[in-house]
Every structure is written in C-alpha cells, then in structure tokens.
Amino acid sequence: MAEKPIQGERKAFLTGNEVVAYAAVAGEADIMYGYPITPQNEIMHYWTRMAPKYGKRFLQTEDELSAGFTTLGGVLSGAKAFTATAGPGNTLMQEPMSMAEMMRIPAVFVIQQRGGPSTATVIYSQQEVTMTTYGGNGEGFRVVYSTATHQDLFDYTIKAFNTAWKYRFPTFVLGDGYQAKMRESVTIYDPQARGIELIKPTPYLGKPGSIGKDREVTHMRNTYNTEEELYEVVMSMAKEYDSVAPEIVEFDAREVDDAEIVIVSHGVVSRAALSAMLELRGAGYKVGYFRPVTLRPFPGDQLRKVADNAKRLLVVESALGQFNKLVQTNIYGSAATIDTIFKPGVGVTSEEIVAKIKATL
Amino acid sequence: MSVAPRMPKCWREESKPHKFCPGCGHGLVLKALGEAIDELGIQDKVVFGADIGCSLLAWDFFNCDTVQTHHGRTTPVVTGVKRANPDLVCIAYMGDGGGYAIGSQHLFNAAARNERILAVLVNNTQYGMTGGQMAPTTLPGQKTETSPYGRDIEQAGYPTQGPEAVAAITQDGAYVARGTVANLRQLKGFLKKALENQMAGNGFSFVEALSTCPTNWRTNAAKTWEFVEKEMTKYFKVGEIKAPGQKKEA
Ligand SMILES: Cc1ncc(C[n+]2csc(CCOP(=O)(O)OP(=O)(O)O)c2C)c(N)n1
Numbered sequence: 001m002a003e004k005p006i007q008g009e010r011k012a013f014l015t016g017n018e019v020v021a022y023a024a025v026a027g028e029a030d031i032m033y034g035y036p037i038t039p040q041n042e043i044m045h046y047w048t049r050m051a052p053k054y055g056k057r058f059l060q061t062e063d064e065l066s067a068g069f070t071t072l073g074g075v076l077s078g079a080k081a082f083t084a085t086a087g088p089g090n091t092l093m094q095e096p097m098s099m100a101e102m103m104r105i106p107a108v109f110v111i112q113q114r115g116g117p118s119t120a121t122v123i124y125s126q127q128e129v130t131m132t133t134y135g136g137n138g139e140g141f142r143v144v145y146s147t148a149t150h151q152d153l154f155d156y157t158i159k160a161f162n163t164a165w166k167y168r169f170p171t172f173v174l175g176d177g178y179q180a181k182m183r184e185s186v187t188i189y190d191p192q193a194r195g196i197e198l199i200k201p202t203p204y205l206g207k208p209g210s211i212g213k214d215r216e217v218t219h220m221r222n223t224y225n226t227e228e229e230l231y232e233v234v235m236s237m238a239k240e241y242d243s244v245a246p247e248i249v250e251f252d253a254r255e256v257d258d259a260e261i262v263i264v265s266h267g268v269v270s271r272a273a274l275s276a277m278l279e280l281r282g283a284g285y286k287v288g289y290f291r292p293v294t295l296r297p298f299p300g301d302q303l304r305k306v307a308d309n310a311k312r313l314l315v316v317e318s319a320l321g322q323f324n325k326l327v328q329t330n331i332y333g334s335a336a337t338i339d340t341i342f343k344p345g346v347g348v349t350s351e352e353i354v355a356k357i358k359a360t361l
Numbered sequence: 362m363s364v365a366p367r368m369p370k371c372w373r374e375e376s377k378p379h380k381f382c383p384g385c386g387h388g389l390v391l392k393a394l395g396e397a398i399d400e401l402g403i404q405d406k407v408v409f410g411a412d413i414g415c416s417l418l419a420w421d422f423f424n425c426d427t428v429q430t431h432h433g434r435t436t437p438v439v440t441g442v443k444r445a446n447p448d449l450v451c452i453a454y455m456g457d458g459g460g461y462a463i464g465s466q467h468l469f470n471a472a473a474r475n476e477r478i479l480a481v482l483v484n485n486t487q488y489g490m491t492g493g494q495m496a497p498t499t500l501p502g503q504k505t506e507t508s509p510y511g512r513d514i515e516q517a518g519y520p521t522q523g524p525e526a527v528a529a530i531t532q533d534g535a536y537v538a539r540g541t542v543a544n545l546r547q548l549k550g551f552l553k554k555a556l557e558n559q560m561a562g563n564g565f566s567f568v569e570a571l572s573t574c575p576t577n578w579r580t581n582a583a584k585t586w587e588f589v590e591k592e593m594t595k596y597f598k599v600g601e602i603k604a605p606g607q608k609k610e611a
C-alpha cells in the first residue's frame with residue numbers, strides 16, 4: 001500500500017472537487033460516505049480512486065439522510081469520517097447534522113453550493129448559507145469555513161478535520177459549484193511536512209477493553225425528559241461554543257483603516273471583491289475589503305469595528321441577502337449604512353462592484 | 362419474600378425497573394436479546410442503536426455501548442459504525458414505524474447491500490410513542506387514533522410483510538426471521554443465530570418480533586395476549602424465513 005498521497009509539497013492544476021479529495025486523503029480521513037449530487041460528485045469519484053491505495057473506505061448510501069447518518073456512525077466508531085453534498089442533498093442532511101450538533105459528533109461535511117430553491121441549477125450559488133450555518137432544528141453549534149480559492153479548499157478541508165476533532169462540533173467546508181468544477185493551480189502538501197499536526201480520532205463507542213473492568217460503558221442520548229434538563233444541555237453547549245469561538249474565528253480584512261466604504265463578501269465572491277477593491281484603490285478611492293472565512297462562528301466584533309469606522313458597507317453575495325442577514329445581526333447597533341449587490345444563483349464580477357461603488361461614492 | 366426474576370448479565374441494573382409501560386413487549390424482546398448477547402459473550406463488542414419511538418427508552422437499558430439516534434435512522438447510524446469498525450457487533454433496534462415507514466429506504470437498502478448488521482424490529486401494529494397512530498403493520502380493520510373506523514385496506518393497503526420483503530431482496534448469507542414475545546425461547550434463538558450470522562460475516566440479519574402495546578391497544582392482560590397470538594399471527598407468520606445456505610440444503 002502506498003504510504004502517502006503527497007510527499008512534501010507540489011504545485012498542481014486541479015478542479016476543486018479533486019482538491020477536496022486530495023485534502024481528505026492528506027488529512028488522514030478514514031472513510032467517506034456519500035450520495036451523488038452535482039456539483040460535488042467528483043469528490044467521490046477521486047476519493048474512490050485513491051481510497052483503496054491508502055487503506056481508506058467508501059460507502060455509497062441510498063440517500064443523503066443515510067450519507068449523513070452513516071458518517072456519524074463512522075465518527076462514533078472512531079474514524080475520521082466525512083461526506084459531501086449540495087442543494088437538496090444539503091436539505092436532507094440537516095437532520096443528521098442536528099444530531100451531530102446535539103451529540104457533539106465531529107463529522108466533516110463538504111458543501112458545494114448549487115442554485116436554489118428546490119432543484120434549481122446544478123451550477124453555482126451562495127444560497128446555502130442560512131441552511132449550512134443555522135439549518136436543522138438547532139442553534140447553529142457548528143463551524144463553517146467559507147472557501148474562496150482552491151488553496152482554501154485544500155487548507156480548510158484539512159483544517160476542518162482538526163477543528164471538528166479538537167472542539168467536537170460538526171464542521172463544514174462551504175464551497176460552491178464554481179470552485180468545485182473550475183481548474184486552477186494549487187499547492188498540495190503533506191500537512192505533517194508543514195508542521196501541521198493532525199489530531200488523532202478516538203472512538204465514542206466500542207472502545208477496547210471489558211466494560212466495568214477496563215472501561216466505562218457509553219450511553220449517548222439526544223432525547224431529554226424535561227425542559228430544564230434540555231435547557232442545561234443547550235446552555236452548556238452554548239457556553240462552550242462561545243468560549244472557543246474566538247480561537248476558531250477567521251477573517252481577512254484589507255485596507256479598512258481609512259476606508260470610506262468596505263466591501264463585505266465571502267467565498268468565491270470575495271475574489272471579485274478583492275480585485276474591485278484593488279482597482280478602486282489604484283484609482284484613488286478609499287475602499288476596504290472584509291471577508292469572513294468562518295461564517296459560524298462569525299467575526300462579528302471585528303466587522304462591527306470596521307463598520308463603525310467606515311460608516312458604509314457594501315455587502316455582495318450570490319444570494320438574496322442570506323449573508324447580509326449574518327452581517328446585519330452581527331453589527332447590530334452600528335450606525336453604518338449598508339448597500340447591497342444580491343445576485344441569487346449568479347456569479348458576481350469585479351466590474352459590477354467597481355461600477356456600483358463609483359456610482360455611490 | 363419474592364425472588365426477582367434473573368436479569369440477563371448485560372442488562373444495566375441501575376436503569377431497572379425499565380421505563381416501558383407494564384405489559385409492554387419491548388422489555389421482553391430486550392430480555393431475549395440480552396440473553397442472546399450473554400450466551401455469545403459479546404457484551405463488550407456490542408454497539409446498540411436505539412431508534413426514536415418507544416425504543417428510545419432503551420438508551421441506557423444495557424451495559425453495552427449505546428447510541429440513541431433519530432426516528433428511522435438507526436439502520437444507517439449502525440451501518441456507519443460497522444463499516445468503519447467491522448470488529449464490532451452492531452444492532453439497530455427500532456419500531457415498525459421506524460423500520461417500515463420513515464426508515465424503510467434505509468432498512469431495505471442495508472438489506473440489499475447485505476450490511477453485516479442486525480436489525481431488530483418490534484412490531485406492535487401501531488406507533489406507540491406518539492400515542493397509537495396507524496402504522497404500516499396495523500391490521501385490516503384495526504382501530505387506531507388515525508384509523509378510528511378501522512384500517513381501510515382500500516385506502517391504506519395491507520400490513521407490511523417486512524421479513525418477507527427483506528428475504529426477497531437479500532442475497533444468500535442473510536438471516537431473516539419473525540419471532541414473537543409469546544415464545545421468548547424461540548425469539549432468543551432467532552436473535553442468537555442472527556448475531557452469529559453477523560459475527561461470521563455472512564450478511565444482513567433481520568429479526569422482527571411480534572410485540573404488545575397494551576397502552577395504545579387499551580387491552581387487559583388476557584386480551585393483549587389474545588391479540589398477539591390470535592390476531593397478529595393471521596397476518597404475520599412466525600418462523601425462520603431465510604438462513605444462509607438454506608436453499609442448498611432444501
Ligand atoms: C423525523 C421524525 N418524524 C416524526 C417523529 C415523531 N415520532 C416519534 S416516535 C414515532 C413513532 C414510533 O412508532 P414506532 O416506530 O412504531 O415505535 P414504537 O413507539 O411503537 O415502539 C414518531 C412518528 C420523530 N421523532 N421524528
């Protein structure tokens with residue numbers, strides 16, 4: 001059996017789905033469970049080609065409910081398990097995700113957003129933000145990384161396993177159909193060669209040893225009898241989530257100090273936002289750029305400071321305000337005004353952003 | 362002084378007396394299952410998945426590692442455990458609503474893939490936990506909260522023949538049986554064979570147990586047993602339905 005898929009590091013020219021599969025292998029994922037849906041299919045295709053070479057496994061399930069719940073089962077037995085989905089599959093997978101939240105099961109989910117509502121398009125959107133951050137009948141006790149580049153896909157897929165297993169919250173890599181299908185250059189690497197320590201998983205169920213002698217029995221539940229009992233559970237989870245959130249939060253802020261308007265965006269749209277900002281700066285406009293990398297937890301304090309300072313934000317997204325809701329909630333009380341470019345299910349170019357800002361400044 | 366009946370060794374004393382209603386069949390099925398686990402000496406290797414339904418009350422029933430799941434989703438959770446660690450002995454425990462309605466796609470696909478797990482399905486002809494609604498297994502003419510005039514086969518079809526359906530779609534290697542709480546010795550035998558079948562790596566194992574729900578049936582002890590033994594068996598045939606190599610022997 002081959003030792004490692006990537007020795008040291010190397011440049012490659014790959015699709016995003018291929019990058020995710022490489023990252024999952026490099027990040028020492030043990031097993032993938034999945035159900036076909038565009039635009040995530042090739043994650044499974046590449047994983048199933050590589051997996052046997054490295055002693056890894058795959059199960060194609062009957063639907064996304066099953067893909068999600070088998071993933072949880074894999075984690076419970078101590079495997080680094082993950083799945084990938086999109087759109088209507090993401091909808092179905094909210095049920096297992098809520099169980100992962102409640103039982104602190106560190107499953108990793110890769111979401112390649114497609115158009116919605118319903119079957120819509122298989123192409124692209126940022127319309128799964130609300131669902132991925134706060135879906136299911138829960139309180140959003142999850143970590144969501146929104147990636148913008150193939151390098152992000154590689155880095156954050158590896159990181160997602162570490163975050164999940166370190167904090168024991170389900171963790172998401174939120175990409176989209178453009179990132180999934182597009183080819184671009186990326187540096188793929190063996191994380192250990194870069195000094196990234198990969199957290200070893202441990203089983204929840206079926207630990208070695210004899211019950212009552214070598215180990216305690218494990219009983220895991222998600223059902224509670226009284227309101228008070230549940231309240232305790234949820235509040236202690238909230239407390240823990242809030243206490244680790246500052247360690248998890250990631251964002252990228254540029255040219256915000258003297259900015260009169262700051263473009264706020266996430267994911268692939270932030271690439272257009274970044275080039276718009278650079279172009280406008282070149283032309284003498286005082287424009288800044290803010291990109292939350294984590295949508296859960298959200299870099300709220302950081303963004304509020306930026307908003308208070310600049311007094312104007314331009315929120316840009318490929319959805320009808322899902323990301324903007326996160327922004328508004330998190331800067332509540334700030335006097336900043338918000339302009340928007342909302343293009344549900346459609347890409348955004350830097351030209352549009354430049355034009356909008358020139359028209360408003 | 363009365364002597365308490367002997368508990369299976371793998372039962373968890375601290376959670377007894379158990380949480381099921383008096384006269385409920387769940388406790389009996391779990392007694393048979395506990396004895397089978399004891400006889401095979403596999404307590405430390407068992408992962409027990411409890412569905413949502415009255416099955417959820419079994420979340421701390423055994424001194425075996427247990428996970429409570431969602432309604433209908435115990436089959437995939439346990440499948441995921443087994444796929445990642447084939448050394449464990451994995452049991453999915455569910456009601457008839459969990460297995461034949463909301464989780465039927467999981468049950469039948471796990472069967473078709475010959476997953477090396479055991480699914481135990483408690484057939485009490487209705488939804489116990491939610492207060493006695495019609496289930497796929499409700500008998501023709503049987504009154505439930507959502508079939509107050511009796512199950513109308515024109516509208517709701519006939520009771521699901523689960524083990525027969527599973528037997529029809531599984532490959533050789535599968536073990537399928539229907540037992541009853543009216544014959545615990547036989548039920549234990551089926552469960553033990555089913556566990557052995559999993560441990561031998563032969564294939565999917567499925568045991569349906571005809572069970573009682575006096576609370577929602579609103580029956581006394583005599584009527585409860587009469588319903589299981591006389592009414593349910595008109596539609597649900599008790600016995601071994603499929604065992605590895607059976608065809609060749611016949
Ligand atoms: C997704 C979902 N739908 C519905 C329910 C409500 N629910 C809880 S238990 C149950 C039925 C249980 O009946 P059955 O599976 O036959 O088990 P029993 O209680 O009879 O043992 C239902 C519908 C739920 N918990 N989750």
Ligand code: SF4
Nearest residue numbers: 381382385415489574
């Ligand atoms: S409601 Fe019925 S199935 Fe549920 S515990 Fe009571 S008797 Fe048993």
